[in-house]
Amino acid sequence: MSRARIWWEIGIVLALGLGQSAVYAVVQLAYRLTDETPLGDQTATLNPSRSDREFFDLIYQLLSIGFGIVPVLLVCYLLWQPRTPHLADLGLDGTRPGRDIGRGALLLLAIGIPGLGLYLLGRTLGWFVAVDPAGLDAHWWTVPILLLSAARASIQEEFVVLGYLFARLRQLGWGPWPIIVATSLLRATYHLYQGPGAFIGNFAMGLLFGWLFARTGRLLPFLVAHFLIDATVFVGYPWAAATWPSLFGLPG
Template identity: 55%
Template sequence: MTDDVAAPGRSSTPTGAPTGDLTAASTAASTAAPSPSPSPSAARRRVTAEIWIVLGLSLGQSAVYALVNIAARLTAGTPLAQQSATLNPSRSPRPYLDLTYQLLGIGFALVPVVLALFLLSAHGRSAARRIGLDGSRPGRDLGVGVGLAALIGIPGLGLYALGRAVGLTVEIQASALDAAWWTIPVLILAALKNALLEEVVVVGYLTERLGELRWSPVVIVLVSSVLRGSYHLYQGIGPFVGNLVMGLVFAEYYRRRRRVMPLVVAHTVLNVVAFVGYALIPADVLAAIGLG
C-alpha cells in the first residue's frame, strides 16, 4: 500500500501530472529563444508612425489648421492687413471660470511634451538629459537664451511692421484677457507652455527621431523650420517667414549643441515680452504703433 501523504523532504506531484512532463515543460520554458528583434525596415516604420502620431496630437495638427485658416483669410474678400488674430483670448466673461479654462488649456497643451519625453526615454535613457532640457548649465543657458531672444526678437518686430505695411500680415493681438490679478501670471505660464511645446517637440524630439531615420542634418533643420513657420501661417505671410528664419536658427543651434534649454529660455523671453508687454501697454499707444 502506498502512502497518500508525501514523505518529509520530498515534493508532491498533482495526481495525473507526471513529473517528467513538468520537468520537460520547465526546461523548454527556460531555454525558449528570445523574441527576435524587429528588422531595420520595421523599426523605421515604427519610428515614422510615432512621429506622425506625436505631431498629429500637437503642432502638426496646428499646422494643418493654420493652412486652412490662411486659405480662408486669403479668400475672404478682406485684405490681410484688415484682419486680426488674437493669441490669448478670454474663454469666459466670468473671471474665475476664465482662469480655470486658461489653466486647463495650458496643462493639456503640455501633454504632447510629456509624451515626446516619455518616448525618447524608452530605453531607460533620460530624455531631458538627452536633449539638454535640464539645469546643468543655468548661467550659460540663460545668457545664450537672452542673446537668441534679442537676435530673433528685434528683427522680428521690423519684419512684422514691414508685413503690416505691405499687407501680408494680420493685426496680432497678443492678449485679450480681461484685467485680473491672475492675468500676468497666466500670460507668463502661456509663454512658457508655448516655448516648451515648440522647442521640445519641433526641435528636440523631431531632430532626434529624424536622425534615427538617417535623415541628413540639412533636411532635418529645414523640416523643423518649415513646420515652425507653417503653424504660424494663421498670422499671415510675414509671421510665416519670421518663424521660418527663427526655426533655422534654433534647429541649427540644437544640431550643434544638443541643448534645447537655451531655446526654451529664448522663446519664453520673446513670448513674455510680447504677451505681458501687450497687456501692460495702454491701448492708445498700441494703436499708435500698429499693434492695437
C-alpha cells in the same frame, strides 16, 4: 525600432499638437485670403478670453495650458533613458544652466529685434494680420496666465520641434540640414494663421534655432529665448498698442 514605427510615432505626436495646429493654420490662412476683408485689416488673438465669467475664464485658461503640454510629456516618456541624464536625447542634461540661460537671453535680442522689425514691415505691406497677443480682460491673474501661456508655447514647441524631431529624424538617417529645414517649415506652417509674413519670420527663426541646436545639442537656451520672446510680446502688448495703435492695435 523600425523605420515604419518611428514614422508612425512622429505622426501621432504631431497630430496631438503642432501638426494639428499646422493643418488648422493652413485652413485659416486660406479662409483669410478668400475673405472680403483685406488681410491687413484682420485680427488674430493669441490669448483670448474663454468665458465672460472671471472664475471660469481662469479655469479654462489653466486647463488649456495644462492640456497643451501633454504632447511634451509624451515625448519625454518616449525618449526617457533609464540612465542619467534621463532626457539627454532631448538636449537636457541639467549641467551649465547659468550659461544656457545667458545664451537664451542673447537669442532674445537676436530674434526679438529683427522679428519686431519684420512685423512692422509686414503690417505696412499687409503681410500680417493685426496680432493681439493679450486678448484677456484685466484681472489679477491676467499677467501670470500670460506668462504661463508663454511658458507653454516655449515648452511645447521647442521640446517637440527641436528636441524630439531632431532625435527621431537622426534615427531615420537624416542629415543636419534636411532636419533643420524640415523643422523650420513645420514651425513656419503652424504660424500661418498670422499671415504670410509670419511664415517668413518663423522659418528664419527656425533655421537659426535649428542650426544652433545642431551645433550645441542643448535645449535650454531655446526654451529660455522662446519664453522671453513670448512673455515680452504677451505682457508688453498693451503698452505697444497704446504707443503705435495703427501697427499693434486692433483695426478700426
